[in-house]
Amino acid sequence: MTKLLLNWLTNGPAAQQLISFDHHDIMTGSLFCAHVTHLHNQLSQSDAKRWLLAAQKSDLFAAGLCAALLAGKQVILPANTQRGTLSELNHEFDAIIADKPLCEAGEFVSLKKELSLPAANWPKASTLGELVLFTSGSSGQPKAITKTLAQLDAEVSILEHTFAQHLPHCSVVSTVSHQHIYGLLFKILWPLAASRAFLSEQIDYPETLSYYLAIMPNLCLISSPAQLTRLPDALDNQLQQRTPSLIFSSGGPLNFESAQAVKQCFKQLPIEVFGSTETGGIAYRRQHQQQQTWQPFERVNVNADPQDGALMLQSVYLDNPDTWVKCDDKIELLENGQFRLLHRLDRIVKIEEKRLSLAQLEHLLQTHPFVSDAAVTVLEQPRTMLGAAVCLNELGRQTLKDEGKLAINTALKNHLLSQFERITLPKRWRYPNTLPLNSQGKRTSADIAALFIHD
Amino acid sequence: MNLHNQIKQLIIDSLDLEDVTIDDIDTDAALFGEGLGLDSIDALELGLAIKKEFDVKIEANSDATKAHFFSVASLASFIESQRV
Numbered sequence: 001m002t003k004l005l006l007n008w009l010t011n012g013p014a015a016q017q018l019i020s021f022d023h024h025d026i027m028t029g030s031l032f033c034a035h036v037t038h039l040h041n042q043l044s045q046s047d048a049k050r051w052l053l054a055a056q057k058s059d060l061f062a063a064g065l066c067a068a069l070l071a072g073k074q075v076i077l078p079a080n081t082q083r084g085t086l087s088e089l090n091h092e093f094d095a096i097i098a099d100k101p102l103c104e105a106g107e108f109v110s111l112k113k114e115l116s117l118p119a120a121n122w123p124k125a126s127t128l129g130e131l132v133l134f135t136s137g138s139s140g141q142p143k144a145i146t147k148t149l150a151q152l153d154a155e156v157s158i159l160e161h162t163f164a165q166h167l168p169h170c171s172v173v174s175t176v177s178h179q180h181i182y183g184l185l186f187k188i189l190w191p192l193a194a195s196r197a198f199l200s201e202q203i204d205y206p207e208t209l210s211y212y213l214a215i216m217p218n219l220c221l222i223s224s225p226a227q228l229t230r231l232p233d234a235l236d237n238q239l240q241q242r243t244p245s246l247i248f249s250s251g252g253p254l255n256f257e258s259a260q261a262v263k264q265c266f267k268q269l270p271i272e273v274f275g276s277t278e279t280g281g282i283a284y285r286r287q288h289q290q291q292q293t294w295q296p297f298e299r300v301n302v303n304a305d306p307q308d309g310a311l312m313l314q315s316v317y318l319d320n321p322d323t324w325v326k327c328d329d330k331i332e333l334l335e336n337g338q339f340r341l342l343h344r345l346d347r348i349v350k351i352e353e354k355r356l357s358l359a360q361l362e363h364l365l366q367t368h369p370f371v372s373d374a375a376v377t378v379l380e381q382p383r384t385m386l387g388a389a390v391c392l393n394e395l396g397r398q399t400l401k402d403e404g405k406l407a408i409n410t411a412l413k414n415h416l417l418s419q420f421e422r423i424t425l426p427k428r429w430r431y432p433n434t435l436p437l438n439s440q441g442k443r444t445s446a447d448i449a450a451l452f453i454h455d
Numbered sequence: 456m457n458l459h460n461q462i463k464q465l466i467i468d469s470l471d472l473e474d475v476t477i478d479d480i481d482t483d484a485a486l487f488g489e490g491l492g493l494d495s496i497d498a499l500e501l502g503l504a505i506k507k508e509f510d511v512k513i514e515a516n517s518d519a520t521k522a523h524f525f526s527v528a529s530l531a532s533f534i535e536s537q538r539v
Contacts, residue, residue, distance in 0.1 A: 023516070201517075203517075204495065204498070204499075204517050205498075205499070205502060205513065205515075205517055205520055206499075206502075207513045207514060207515045207520070208515050208516075208517050210515065211515030226496055227499070230496075230499050230500065230503070233503055234499075234502070234503050234506075352496055382471050405474045406474045406475060406479055409474055410492065413492060421494075422488065422492065422494040422495075423494040423495055423496055425494075427473070428473055429473070429474070
């Protein structure tokens with residue numbers, strides 16, 4: 001387990017390393033090098049330390065990322081680029097490096113593909129920068145998580161060590177975004193460091209995946225339950241002629257039936273990776289059977305808190321690899337060191353693998369001029385989604401009477417869009433006169449969920 | 456039922472949209488983002504439902520697919536263009 005990522009970032013790509021491709025273009029090692037140098041020059045001349053990074057295309061994102069790290073900058077990755085999210089973070093960054101000017105903020109360095117850049121040597125770094133990822137905290141406030149290159153390097157090196165034997169001559173395609181830790185590691189950093197080309201666009205449709213499977217001999221698919229639960233139906237649950245070399249799924253639990261359906265189409269079970277932005281990867285599994293246990297990665301130690309069963313973690317991916325950190329998932333630890341995941345111990349939930357805080361969403365709903373109180377719960381039928389129970393004030397009730405329920409739903413959704421991605425918004429809305437309390441005067445999620453049961 | 460309404464009903468049924476009726480869906484308005492407010496998972500599920508119901512082929516080129524799925528009107532012309 002050598003320092004795969006650190007070595008690569010220090011020396012840069014070989015001229016013949018293919019960095020990325022899409023259906024009409026490629027990014028060669030030398031062209032990538034020219035982009036990184038060009039961006040590095042601009043960043044080095046700036047006093048701004050904290051740079052918000054965002055780009056649609058993974059090749060441009062990777063160039064911006066490498067340039068900023070080599071220039072010793074702090075790279076800020078927001079949970080999403082919704083306008084309200086960025087304005088909440090505006091004290092956390094000084095400048096923006098992106099493919100479009102996202103908001104009014106000091107300096108802006110533009111990420112775009114330029115074919116006329118002069119050939120250049122890979123920049124030499126005196127100090128390497130670090131990453132700061134913002135994700136949902138359980139209090140509802142965005143939470144900053146710093147990742148040093150040493151931490152990212154440990155993760156990339158162990159991924160290569162654990163899985164490389166299944167990936168000879170592979171290219172990497174992904175249905176998940178590179179803006180979050182999973183896509184960032186699996187689609188950008190690991191492929192760069194291990195000389196695997198990645199697809200610079202994100203795959204949205206099963207047809208696009210089939211296209212790349214048909215034209216590329218060896219593909220590693222980076223995906224998530226949102227896609228993998230729907231993919232087999234789109235492929236008529238038929239065994240495909242061309243199948244990926246390896247399929248990864250992360251971001252949330254993949255149900256057993258979906259894992260089996262993926263196997264039906266692609267002759268293999270996805271490798272699921274369990275972890276979080278804070279902890280990095282913790283464990284992995286293939287669901288050969290129901291209740292399949294999780295195998296911790298090498299150099300990751302797992303224990304269960306004797307009080308509440310919470311996962312305790314000691315990991316080389318953490319800031320301090322010697323301390324035990326308590327996580328918010330309850331586990332059942334087995335004698336062989338593997339474990340079963342039970343449930344979350346806080347109010348952070350995942351909708352289509354997007355992590356969000358129910359407290360933050362409720363708080364934002366309560367600030368709408370129609371609303372006096374709001375409670376949000378996770379519903380499991382017909383798919384995992386949020387249900388919002390909202391008590392309207394006088395203005396809200398009048399508007400409901402005049403314009404109807406759909407109009408109120410839409411108004412509240414538009415309000416939530418300032419901080420939440422559309423895919424996570426509540427899909428079921430109820431407007432009771434009061435929110436139910438139990439006999440101890442507490443609001444329970446079961447009572448809220450009961451409001452959504454159809455009679 | 457005409458094709459536009461047939462598509463609207465399919466959208467409501469396949470995505471299990473509560474509180475939405477055929478009359479609430481504007482034939483020319485964007486289905487995704489602004490407009491009806493569908494998300495990227497809805498896009499996946501709607502793609503599957505349209506394929507099954509109308510027996511059409513969806514292209515690998517995602518820009519073309521996005522154009523076909525822009526509105527009820529564009530979906531209707533896409534479906535009609537594949538009819539023999």
